[in-house]
Amino acid sequence: WTNTDATNVVWTDTNAPPSSGSAGGIIIPGNGNTTRIQGSVMEDDLPVARQVFAITQAQLAVDGSQETKHAVLNSVLSDSISGSYSLDTSPYEGAVIVVAMDDYGEVWLANSTYDVGNVIRPASFQGYVYICTVAGTGDGTEPTWWFDDSVQAIGTAQFKAKPYTRPLAHGPVIPEIVPES
Incomplete structure (x- = not known):
């Protein structure tokens, strides 16, 4: 445009x-x-x-x-x-x-289907998000969340824990005017 x-x-x-x-x-x-x-x-x-x-x-x-x-x-x-x-x-x-x-993910829900790359978090956020590494279906009960970088199963899906990175802001920044070609 x-x-x-x-x-x-x-x-x-x-x-x-x-x-x-x-x-x-x-x-x-x-x-x-x-x-x-x-x-x-x-x-x-x-x-x-x-x-x-x-x-x-x-x-x-x-x-x-x-x-x-x-x-x-x-x-x-x-x-x-x-x-x-x-x-x-x-x-x-x-x-x-x-x-x-950072991707804050979706709140974990019972029996949900997950694809590789989906990001979830506990209903009571604790500073970590969980990235799906193997697709599958989650459990019917909320898992016991872990706080290291190990990969663990939640139902048939597998997830890796990752600390959530707070938003980073930079500015003020003046946009570059792009010359017309």
Whole structure:
């Protein structure tokens, strides 16, 4: 999406790209430039996959109201091999806060089916999430949760414990204006 004819864009709560004809959304100011934020996410000096969000530092006007709100401009999953990410923040040129979040998973449920890569957590969160390493069906009763990096069975599925990493925020960051080609 490129904004070629407007200086302000209305960003709605849908997944659709912003458009100047939308109503009821946050008004994203800009000069029609393509902008982006790039970086990498590391944990213990190793690259990791994390959901990365670009959020406006300033509160912006909401179309048709007196309200102001921060806007989530974009989000992307960082690369698990390099940790790198690139977020299109167009047309916004103001300061943003970049937030990287670990997968908090779903609350464990009795007799659920799990696929490799699914992440679960206890009903009473204790600082760890559990990543499915072998697909299967969980038990009918909540397991006794463990707090080391061993792999253990929950029903026919197997899970590895991992400490949950708190969200990491960085900013303010000014988006890079990408020259037109």
